[in-house]
Amino acid sequence: MKKAIICNDVYKSYNDLPVLTGIDLEVKSGEIVAIVGPSGAGKTTLLQILGTLDTADMNIKTKIEIEGVKLQNMKPSRMAAFRNEHLGFIFQFHELLPEFTALENVCMPGWIANNNAKILKEKAAGLLNQMGLSDRIHHKPLELSGGEQQRVAVARALINDPKLIFADEPSGNLDSKNAASLHEIFFKFRDQRGCTFVIVTHNDTLAEMADRKIILKDGKIIS
Numbered sequence: 001m002k003k004a005i006i007c008n009d010v011y012k013s014y015n016d017l018p019v020l021t022g023i024d025l026e027v028k029s030g031e032i033v034a035i036v037g038p039s040g041a042g043k044t045t046l047l048q049i050l051g052t053l054d055t056a057d058m059n060i061k062t063k064i065e066i067e068g069v070k071l072q073n074m075k076p077s078r079m080a081a082f083r084n085e086h087l088g089f090i091f092q093f094h095e096l097l098p099e100f101t102a103l104e105n106v107c108m109p110g111w112i113a114n115n116n117a118k119i120l121k122e123k124a125a126g127l128l129n130q131m132g133l134s135d136r137i138h139h140k141p142l143e144l145s146g147g148e149q150q151r152v153a154v155a156r157a158l159i160n161d162p163k164l165i166f167a168d169e170p171s172g173n174l175d176s177k178n179a180a181s182l183h184e185i186f187f188k189f190r191d192q193r194g195c196t197f198v199i200v201t202h203n204d205t206l207a208e209m210a211d212r213k214i215i216l217k218d219g220k221i222i223s
């Protein structure tokens with residue numbers, strides 16, 4: 001089966017503090033993987049490196065390949081274009097722009113990619129409808145509940161049809177009902193679109209639902 005992610009010998013330190021100490025990982029296309037472990041284990045750092053938001057400490061053995069593209073030595077401008085075109089991101093705190101409506105927030109990655117504005121708005125409205133937010137598309141983030149804001153963030157992550165979606169504690173600020181609803185959305189879109197999800201989570205229910213659970217401790221994969 002095709003691999004969405006292949007990484008070998010990934011290290012990361014901050015000011016001589018080792019955070020990742022030799023990560024080897026493969027993720028299959030269409031797989032939902034949960035990364036778990038104690039605080040400070042390096043989960044978010046690994047997610048950010050795989051998502052091209054941060055860089056590993058490169059050595060001769062380091063390899064990072066995302067959707068068949070080797071990231072080593074890729075220029076920042078090319079990296080940014082690759083990220084916007086092929087990857088989607090969902091964060092714990094939504095990261096929605098408060099001055100824009102739900103529809104405009106969802107459109108944002110498509111605008112950056114210079115996609116057709118009319119088609120983009122229709123697509124964004126369709127995604128929000130799938131999220132149960134058809135009557136909220138013109139509301140700004142502060143007019144939405146936490147669960148609604150997070151569903152807007154999921155729609156934004158999907159607007160450019162990414163094959164790979166990275167989520168960092170996506171249900172960390174939601175109550176159990178909204179968290180369960182969000183988790184169902186992930187699996188629905190995986191089944192409908194073949195998306196691969198890599199999710200950092202402390203939510204035991206989500207971790208057990210995932211196709212595979214990866215446990216990090218002290219910067220290493222231990223299981």
